[in-house]
Amino acid sequence: MLHWTAPIRVAFRLRLHAENGDQVHAASDLRRRLILFDRALLADRREFRRIVVHELAHFAWQRLGNPARRAWEAVLVDELERRARGELGWSAELRKLKLSPGAQAARTRRWREYVCESFCDSAAWLLTGARPHPEATLARRHRSRRVAWFVDLLRRSELQI
Numbered sequence: 001m002l003h004w005t006a007p008i009r010v011a012f013r014l015r016l017h018a019e020n021g022d023q024v025h026a027a028s029d030l031r032r033r034l035i036l037f038d039r040a041l042l043a044d045r046r047e048f049r050r051i052v053v054h055e056l057a058h059f060a061w062q063r064l065g066n067p068a069r070r071a072w073e074a075v076l077v078d079e080l081e082r083r084a085r086g087e088l089g090w091s092a093e094l095r096k097l098k099l100s101p102g103a104q105a106a107r108t109r110r111w112r113e114y115v116c117e118s119f120c121d122s123a124a125w126l127l128t129g130a131r132p133h134p135e136a137t138l139a140r141r142h143r144s145r146r147v148a149w150f151v152d153l154l155r156r157s158e159l160q161i
């Protein structure tokens, strides 16, 4: 299911912050193949596992290729047309809430970030068992569509990370 193209280094930090100063659970440097995690995550194994998968999904997204990326984007466009609210993780939800009405048509940077975070949050939710989670707020019918999309993707190819 996963194909490792090269090792990824992992390190833990106390009170990890993003470049903008916000406190974050994790941060990936795709070019340096490095993932930093906040040490506090180690106290919650289930949450740690979800965030590990989310960060690995960033590496997979980078190598996914345009046809699959566009196909994922089409799933999200369809959801928005059906006025789907909620997401499968706070990272995607935060960006979804900030989307302006024309963001999708113009394929703004914020839209593309949302598409990426939505892929990563969905992968993390799905690959850690698709269990109820406070951040999984997307309606069941939309979740089912995403699950079907991932199952189809994984049936056809390995995820390259």
Ligand SMILES: [Zn+2]
Pocket: 054, 058, 091, 117, 120
């Ligand atoms: Zn992310």
